[in-house]
Amino acid sequence: MTDMTRRNFSRLAGASLATLSTSLFAPAVLGQGKPRLVVIGGGPGGATVARYVAKESAGAVDVTLIEPLKQFTTCFFSNLYVGGFRDYNSITHGYDKMQKSGVKMVHAMAAGIDRGKREVTLADGSKVGYDRLVVAPGIDIKFDSVPGYSEAAAEVMPHAWKPGAQTQLLVKKLNALEDGDLIVMVAPPNPYRCPPGPYERVSMFAHVLKTKGHTKSKIIVLDPKPTFSKQGVFMEGWEKHYPGVIEWQDPKVHGGIKGVNPATGEVITDFATYKARLVNVIPAQMAGKIARDAGLTNQSGFCPIDAVSMKSTVDPNIFVTGDASIAGDMPKSAFAANSQAKVAAMTIRAELTKSRAFPARYANTCWSLIAPDDDIKVGAAYEPGDGKIKQTSGFVSQRGESADLRKQNYKESVDWYNGIVADVFG
Amino acid sequence: MTMRVRGAALVLTAGFFVAAAAETAATRAADIELGRYLSSECVTCHGAAKAHDTIPNIYGISETTFAEVVKAYRDKSLANPVMQNIAGRLSDDDIAALAAYFATAERQQ
Numbered sequence A: 001m002t003d004m005t006r007r008n009f010s011r012l013a014g015a016s017l018a019t020l021s022t023s024l025f026a027p028a029v030l031g032q033g034k035p036r037l038v039v040i041g042g043g044p045g046g047a048t049v050a051r052y053v054a055k056e057s058a059g060a061v062d063v064t065l066i067e068p069l070k071q072f073t074t075c076f077f078s079n080l081y082v083g084g085f086r087d088y089n090s091i092t093h094g095y096d097k098m099q100k101s102g103v104k105m106v107h108a109m110a111a112g113i114d115r116g117k118r119e120v121t122l123a124d125g126s127k128v129g130y131d132r133l134v135v136a137p138g139i140d141i142k143f144d145s146v147p148g149y150s151e152a153a154a155e156v157m158p159h160a161w162k163p164g165a166q167t168q169l170l171v172k173k174l175n176a177l178e179d180g181d182l183i184v185m186v187a188p189p190n191p192y193r194c195p196p197g198p199y200e201r202v203s204m205f206a207h208v209l210k211t212k213g214h215t216k217s218k219i220i221v222l223d224p225k226p227t228f229s230k231q232g233v234f235m236e237g238w239e240k241h242y243p244g245v246i247e248w249q250d251p252k253v254h255g256g257i258k259g260v261n262p263a264t265g266e267v268i269t270d271f272a273t274y275k276a277r278l279v280n281v282i283p284a285q286m287a288g289k290i291a292r293d294a295g296l297t298n299q300s301g302f303c304p305i306d307a308v309s310m311k312s313t314v315d316p317n318i319f320v321t322g323d324a325s326i327a328g329d330m331p332k333s334a335f336a337a338n339s340q341a342k343v344a345a346m347t348i349r350a351e352l353t354k355s356r357a358f359p360a361r362y363a364n365t366c367w368s369l370i371a372p373d374d375d376i377k378v379g380a381a382y383e384p385g386d387g388k389i390k391q392t393s394g395f396v397s398q399r400g401e402s403a404d405l406r407k408q409n410y411k412e413s414v415d416w417y418n419g420i421v422a423d424v425f426g
Numbered sequence B: 001m002t003m004r005v006r007g008a009a010l011v012l013t014a015g016f017f018v019a020a021a022a023e024t025a026a027t028r029a030a031d032i033e034l035g036r037y038l039s040s041e042c043v044t045c046h047g048a049a050k051a052h053d054t055i056p057n058i059y060g061i062s063e064t065t066f067a068e069v070v071k072a073y074r075d076k077s078l079a080n081p082v083m084q085n086i087a088g089r090l091s092d093d094d095i096a097a098l099a100a101y102f103a104t105a106e107r108q109q
């Protein structure tokens, strides 16, 4: 292909695209005023919907994003911060580009949703009306799922499963360890955000110990699950890079996690009591409070949705995206949240502006770093089917792959991070 | 012009493929609006890419080359499992729509 043909071609097609963009993409506005979309939660699930509806409808929809944080630190790649591969700033992003995308930012906490009146009440009592609402508050931690654990205990035994101060506390404690100290992780039960996340984190703990030359320290993972995501490849990696350092215990080995004692630093199982200098407790999880309060959750603690649109099955004016939703076969990941947000945005635009609707398609890929340049991945495609979001194909890293491939995976993950962050925050 | 297309060698050695694809593109108008919707899946990974990144830039590739490369991932003659999985469910029309969109679109970010 020569330079010439490529340029000629672009010019031609560029012209037709310009014509199209006024006729096809220009929305037909319903009613008198502009239709209003309100989005609660500025993570990948919420911010992506806000940006996509705003930019694709070119001003025809009034889009407001409600998010208390001015700076959003991503949970994704926070393990790389734990391992010393990223600094905190590089995983923290502002909302300053949202305005340019046509999104009105309201930095406040949404305190309640009046579904009858179609109104969101903010923490200061002011109200924001909507025609369509997206609820994307992420997860809340079920502190009482681990006996002895609490919000106060998290100041001593961090969960670091929500980003920000918790992650920084975890890193501070990790860096203060001395050779011979024990680390215990209490892993979460399903469903939780980022299935490979706890095991990537353990890898990063081990990497930090190795870097510091701590040969006498150990890491014990107490898992309520009999198996975990990418288990075979993780364990192969642990054996290769950190032999004898990580001991993973399934319920048959520990007999049950009885509780934690933040005052003594103890973790008690059916068979043993461990006293550790660093205890990372990752409890069970549920949809963010605002979703539960609005009656959008079922007995699982998460929000049922219609797989063709991400619309709440409880309220036709509300969509739930990201970790708060029950997304069938999809894991709770930033990639998944971003993918779901695009289906929701497409549907919302079609409903509010009569723009064209397309069949829902979803995708996910999650990379996990085991050691420097040794990165594994799992991914899948999904579509509506059998009344849920159903996996249609997938792949996972295999044991014994070449170092080159694993290094390429790592580079892919860095490129993905840049891509998704730009896609979510502008 | 330095554009890295992994499938380039493959396309060159299979010249008849190029001819066939050119014919399809000429005889059927690609659905650019569909391409724009489908592209939202691609930009999660490709959106911030520069030409020499591991996840490469895919804006401004000629339609023919673009379609051939994506089809090569679809039929697994190009190796990356991420792209094989993505391309696996794309129909010929989807690929034509994406090719037409990315050949001409401005970057979103």
Ligand SMILES: Cc1cc2nc3c(=O)[nH]c(=O)nc-3n(C[C@H](O)[C@H](O)[C@H](O)COP(=O)(O)OP(=O)(O)OC[C@H]3O[C@@H](n4cnc5c(N)ncnc54)[C@H](O)[C@@H]3O)c2cc1C
Pocket: A040, A041, A042, A043, A044, A045, A046, A066, A067, A068, A069, A072, A074, A075, A076, A077, A078, A079, A108, A109, A110, A111, A136, A137, A138, A139, A160, A161, A162, A193, A194, A197, A201, A288, A289, A290, A321, A322, A323, A324, A332, A333, A334, A335, A336, A337, A365, A366, A367
């Ligand atoms: C250690 C770790 C590693 C991870 N690694 C990866 C990875 O490699 N790849 C990947 O894809 N995913 C990863 N994840 C998962 C990913 O972080 C989440 O799945 C993703 O953040 C979910 O997005 P969300 O928008 O649903 O929720 P969140 O990102 O939690 O965003 C929710 C937002 O809503 C706001 N909010 C909550 N309540 C209200 C309210 N009442 N009013 C206004 N705003 C409100 C919150 O302030 C928050 O900003 C990881 C997670 C962890 C913990």
